[in-house]
Amino acid sequence: AQKVTQAQTEISVVEKEDVTLDCVYETRDTTYYLFWYKQPPSGELVFLIRRNSFDEQNEISGRYSWNFQKSTSSFNFTITASQVVDSAVYFCALRVGNQFYFGTGTSLTVIP
């Protein structure tokens, strides 16, 4: 069975602090994809990043970085120097075959 766990339900940080959102996944398939999505208060899910199971190279995009570790089945997301506009619910997702499995999300509040 496939499962995505985001243990952090809510996180609050003060602007300019760094914050890491955790994601742990479960699957027995060797081929899979991992995603992070942002859902701002407006509600529309916005794609942030996709990784496949064969590519453990970490990635940095501006203030965002992702750490994929197959050994611990984790795909964590770090925001550096957080900003108020980063306030949103962030979802980690796993794709196996044609199905996507989402975590329950982490609600991030960045306090000015």
Place this chain on the structure above:
Amino acid sequence: DTGVSQNPRHKITKRGQNVTFRCDPISEHNRLYWYRQTLGQGPEFLTYFQNEAQLEKSRLLSDRFSAERPKGSFSTLEIQRTEQGDSAMYLCASSPPRGSQETQYFGPGTRLLVL
């Protein structure tokens, strides 16, 4: 049009009524997904189309739910004999053909309230 569109954006109905939602994917995307999202939860997969073929259906999709994509373009999701537990946001997403840009682009959703 540069994104996925969904209509209506909001729907209020009485228990027992039928409702139908429409999703228009990004034009060159041949893959289409329906999800349901309740408050405080992540999206739950309902069904997947590749062109006009419905290739995956979740066990969440009871026999009161039916989805179609007759010409491989827009899709409809119908809920018959709605129940209060059907109240949720229904999300549609589309993806291009398999390749380097494999990701989903989500629409704004249709929020359903069953009274």
